[in-house]
Amino acid sequence: xxxxxxxxxxxxxxxxxxxxxxxGVASIVLGGKEYGMGSSRxxxxxxxxxxxxxxxxxxxxERIHRSNxxxxxxxxxxxxxxxxxxxxxxxxxxxxxxxxxxxxxxxxDSPTGGTVEVKATRTDGVSVEFKAVVRxxxxxxxxxxxxxxxxxxxxxxxxx
Amino acid sequence: MQDxxxxxxxxxxxxxxxxxxxxxxxxxxxxxxxxxxxxLRILLENLLRHEDxxxxxSSDIEAVAGxxxxxxxxxxxxxxxARVLMQDFTGVPAVVxxxxxxDAMQALGGDPSRxxxxxxxxxxxxHSVQVDAFGSPGALGENLEREYARNGERYAFLKWxxxxxDNFAVVPPGMGICHQVNLEFLARVVMAGESGYAFPDTLxxxxxHTTMINGLGVxxxxxxxxxxxxxxxxxxxxxxxxxxxxxxxSGEMPEGATATxxxxxxxxxxxAHGVVGKFVEFTGPGxxxxxxxxxxxxxxxxxxxxxxxxxxxxxQETLNYLRLSGRSEEQVELTERYMKExxxxxxxxxxxxxxxxxLELDMGSVxxxxxxxxxxxxxVSLADLSTQFQGDRRExxxxxxxxxxxxxxxxxxxxxxxxxxNGSVVIxxxxxxxxxxxxxxxxxxxxxxxxxxxxxxxxxxxxxxxxAPGSKVVTDYLEAGGLTPYLNALGFDVVGxxxxxxxxxxxxxxxxxxxxxxxxxLVSASVLSGNRNxxxxxxxxxxxxxxxxxxxxxxxxxxxxxxxxxxxxxxxxADDGSDVYLRDIWPTNAEIQEIVGGSxxxxxxxxxxxxxxxxxxAWQAIEAAGSxxxxxxxxxxxxxxxxxxxxxxLETRPVEDIQGARVLGLFGDNLTTDHISPAGTIPVDSxxxxxxxxxxxxxxxxxxxGSRRGNxxxxxxxxxxxxxxxxxxxxxxxxx
Numbered sequence: 001x002x003x004x005x006x007x008x009x010x011x012x013x014x015x016x017x018x019x020x021x022x023x024g025v026a027s028i029v030l031g032g033k034e035y036g037m038g039s040s041r042x043x044x045x046x047x048x049x050x051x052x053x054x055x056x057x058x059x060x061x062e063r064i065h066r067s068n069x070x071x072x073x074x075x076x077x078x079x080x081x082x083x084x085x086x087x088x089x090x091x092x093x094x095x096x097x098x099x100x101x102x103x104x105x106x107x108x109d110s111p112t113g114g115t116v117e118v119k120a121t122r123t124d125g126v127s128v129e130f131k132a133v134v135r136x137x138x139x140x141x142x143x144x145x146x147x148x149x150x151x152x153x154x155x156x157x158x159x160x
Numbered sequence: 161m162q163d164x165x166x167x168x169x170x171x172x173x174x175x176x177x178x179x180x181x182x183x184x185x186x187x188x189x190x191x192x193x194x195x196x197x198x199x200l201r202i203l204l205e206n207l208l209r210h211e212d213x214x215x216x217x218s219s220d221i222e223a224v225a226g227x228x229x230x231x232x233x234x235x236x237x238x239x240x241x242a243r244v245l246m247q248d249f250t251g252v253p254a255v256v257x258x259x260x261x262x263d264a265m266q267a268l269g270g271d272p273s274r275x276x277x278x279x280x281x282x283x284x285x286x287h288s289v290q291v292d293a294f295g296s297p298g299a300l301g302e303n304l305e306r307e308y309a310r311n312g313e314r315y316a317f318l319k320w321x322x323x324x325x326d327n328f329a330v331v332p333p334g335m336g337i338c339h340q341v342n343l344e345f346l347a348r349v350v351m352a353g354e355s356g357y358a359f360p361d362t363l364x365x366x367x368x369h370t371t372m373i374n375g376l377g378v379x380x381x382x383x384x385x386x387x388x389x390x391x392x393x394x395x396x397x398x399x400x401x402x403x404x405x406x407x408x409x410s411g412e413m414p415e416g417a418t419a420t421x422x423x424x425x426x427x428x429x430x431x432a433h434g435v436v437g438k439f440v441e442f443t444g445p446g447x448x449x450x451x452x453x454x455x456x457x458x459x460x461x462x463x464x465x466x467x468x469x470x471x472x473x474x475x476q477e478t479l480n481y482l483r484l485s486g487r488s489e490e491q492v493e494l495t496e497r498y499m500k501e502x503x504x505x506x507x508x509x510x511x512x513x514x515x516x517x518x519l520e521l522d523m524g525s526v527x528x529x530x531x532x533x534x535x536x537x538x539x540v541s542l543a544d545l546s547t548q549f550q551g552d553r554r555e556x557x558x559x560x561x562x563x564x565x566x567x568x569x570x571x572x573x574x575x576x577x578x579x580x581x582n583g584s585v586v587i588x589x590x591x592x593x594x595x596x597x598x599x600x601x602x603x604x605x606x607x608x609x610x611x612x613x614x615x616x617x618x619x620x621x622x623x624x625x626x627x628a629p630g631s632k633v634v635t636d637y638l639e640a641g642g643l644t645p646y647l648n649a650l651g652f653d654v655v656g657x658x659x660x661x662x663x664x665x666x667x668x669x670x671x672x673x674x675x676x677x678x679x680x681x682l683v684s685a686s687v688l689s690g691n692r693n694x695x696x697x698x699x700x701x702x703x704x705x706x707x708x709x710x711x712x713x714x715x716x717x718x719x720x721x722x723x724x725x726x727x728x729x730x731x732x733x734a735d736d737g738s739d740v741y742l743r744d745i746w747p748t749n750a751e752i753q754e755i756v757g758g759s760x761x762x763x764x765x766x767x768x769x770x771x772x773x774x775x776x777x778a779w780q781a782i783e784a785a786g787s788x789x790x791x792x793x794x795x796x797x798x799x800x801x802x803x804x805x806x807x808x809x810l811e812t813r814p815v816e817d818i819q820g821a822r823v824l825g826l827f828g829d830n831l832t833t834d835h836i837s838p839a840g841t842i843p844v845d846s847x848x849x850x851x852x853x854x855x856x857x858x859x860x861x862x863x864x865x866g867s868r869r870g871n872x873x874x875x876x877x878x879x880x881x882x883x884x885x886x887x888x889x890x891x892x893x894x895x896x
Contacts, residue, residue, distance in 0.1 A: 042385030047879025
């Protein structure tokens with residue numbers, strides 16, 4: 001279950017994802033340490049991608065899951081060391097703007113690392129601003145991300 | 161392509177010239193390759209051959225060549241495995257994606273037939289057969305028939321793929337288990353590719369026990385679907401240069417102990433040491449006493465000991481096995497020459513490699529063992545099992561919040577009346593590539609059956625017995641050795657050539673048995689020659705599950721009870737009224753080797769594998785269009801066209817910042833992939849369950865999320881749908 005904002009209605013995560021998609025609202029996921037641990041399962045990246053998840057911000061990633069997220073065009077972001085949803089006072093009801101990637105990707109071919117500026121605006125208008133580390137670690141991953149996933153990347157290469 | 165170290169050269173085998181990326185070239189740059197573990201030499205060759213200055217740089221190569229055994233892994237490398245192995249559970253979605261790429265290629269105005277695996281990809285259909293029928297001559301045919309009835313949509317899709325894609329081969333149902341087929345037939349050990357290079361065979365697989373092939377000196381392990389697809393499409397697998405733990409084997413296996421006992425001991429040893437995320441490599445004088453099949457058994461269980469893989473370097477025994485299993489003389493010669501040329505051929509005189517740690521194992525200390533009741537690393541010697549079970553039982557009952565008890569429940573079934581209690585063995589399964597690929601343990605099982613049957617012993621009526629070989633070769637040599645009639649006499653008729661009980665496809669127990677287990681809240685047991693026994697994996701009604709060698713599986717089917725001490729108590733009573741002990745029916749190593757030597761032949765392998773891609777009549781009867789794109793069925797609930805490429809153009813769109821986003825879920829630490837995408841039951845009232853019901857699928861036909869991975873509509877509805885997921889946006893609520 002989750003809560004759909006701004007309606008405040010409780011519904012299944014799938015239903016909320018579909019509401020956001022219908023409204024043209026991007027969705028993101030927040031998490032803690034070792035996000036995506038356990039056996040490597042491709043649907044753990046494919047499913048969120050199809051639900052419309054654009055970015056995941058966590059304290060740390062399990063290695064293979066992070067690369068699977070990029071493989072499906074989802075942006076893996078990491079809180080800066082020592083920070084997390086709790087320490088930043090985030091409860092998930094905020095509206096999020098993640099800025100900086102567009103400029104990087106228009107200036108460079110295959111940008112890796114760096115940070116984005118995140119602004120989380122609460123319903124009372126007060127906002128929390130923080131930096132998140134971009135976990136696109138290699139040039140190949142940047143190419144996959146630019147193409148919205150590894151399958152699209154390979155397809156475009158073969159189609160030329 | 162770059163060649164910083166001037167490693168590229170050529171060598172001749174049988175009048176043919178092959179290009180080669182020589183490891184020895186690194187010596188001129190101060191790197192002594194002979195001190196590297198063999199597993200790292202394979203990685204090093206891979207990088208040398210693919211040096212391009214971008215994905216593989218000269219510093220990556222130097223990082224492997226100058227590997228520091230004690231360093232924490234930190235250097236990420238781009239590794240390009242030579243091929244991909246799949247099974248049907250995980251392979252279907254990968255092939256669905258390839259098929260969707262063909263549609264997308266067409267939409268982009270390109271030629272769909274250009275979408276193919278760029279590396280050889282092979283898929284073995286082994287995960288779907290269930291043990292419905294057993295203990296009868298017709299069981300094999302009956303189970304195969306039901307398998308086709310349940311999986312028709314997926315099989316028609318795979319058969320289309322078999323014809324449509326280049327570089328893609330499907331081994332149809334009923335032929336064997338992917339890892340055994342890989343060992344006996346698919347693996348090349350040394351490949352000679354279109355590039356003109358000869359190079360070590362390497363692979364990734366979509367099944368965790370892909371590691372078995374390391375027994376044949378081929379580096380391989382299991383990965384997730386996206387990584388496998390990427391590898392298939394020629395993209396590198398990103399990995400950290402690992403630590404490598406050596407296991408020095410010495411001594412010889414004593415009389416009465418089997419390779420299964422050895423692997424359980426290895427698992428216990430390595431679990432205690434801790435090898436997660438590391439490579440393991442076997443070395444030492446014991447190697448020369450270890451048959452290739454025994455090595456494969458040990459390599460198989462790498463996921464159980466926690467390692468990425470457990471490699472046995474190529475040596476004379478590897479070559480002998482390649483010949484025995486029907487590989488061409490040309491292939492064997494290429495393997496030998498190449499490996500020697502690269503100083504990758506292991507002999508007794510090979511210099512000792514450096515390892516992160518070096519553990520010792522004296523094979524002379526191995527004793528008949530089982531492992532359980534729920535973890536493969538919890539080994540217990542046969543002599544101790546009956547005692548240990550008393551503790552296991554109390555723990556299992558306490559864990560379920562129940563009082564310890566000694567309930568007896570009377571059962572009347574098929575004109576027989578008997579009592580079930582805690583410890584009654586209700587499943588005895590000779591299953592799993594771990595063991596069915598090993599003629600010595602399979603023949604040992606046949607010999608126990610023969611000696612038991614000739615004394616008039618019978619398996620207990622409450623035991624569901626089954627034999628599921630991993631290839632047709634097994635039935636051929638059991639037949640040639642004269643053992644089949646005795647296995648059949650004890651109910652170990654062949655139920656299928658596939659994974660069966662090993663992955664939980666045990667099929668139902670008789671209603672009378674289930675009712676008795678429920679009525680008495682009994683801790684019933686299974687004994688299986690598989691590699692895993694997590695709670696609930698083997699069967700929902702067997703709460704104590706013990707892994708054991710095939711001959712011990714037969715023994716426990718005869719005893720029907722893990723409370724019996726098979727070392728000290730009788731296993732049964734002969735026709736003449738005399739007591740029979742396990743030692744009376746246990747074969748000697750010489751007896752086993754006599755039959756293995758006389759019955760397992762090169763001709764058998766050649767014959768079994770000649771038509772392996774043709775399949776049974778049922779496969780041949782499936783109609784598959786010869787179209788280059790798949791004819792997606794609008795009413796299919798298993799195979800659907802995923803929307804990954806909808807609206808995609810040839811050019812990428814500019815990357816945009818994410819504005820005004822909402823949080824779908826806020827999760828705590830350690831969220832697992834199983835929380836994000838559960839594999840098991842599809843709850844009736846979940847979005848996925850509602851979707852299936854809306855299409856007229858009845859609850860009993862829901863099947864699992866795992867089996868419906870070819871249908872994105874089901875999978876996206878199940879995402880974040882684990883019944884135990886905790887989303888902090890809804891405090892106190894568990895589940896999707």
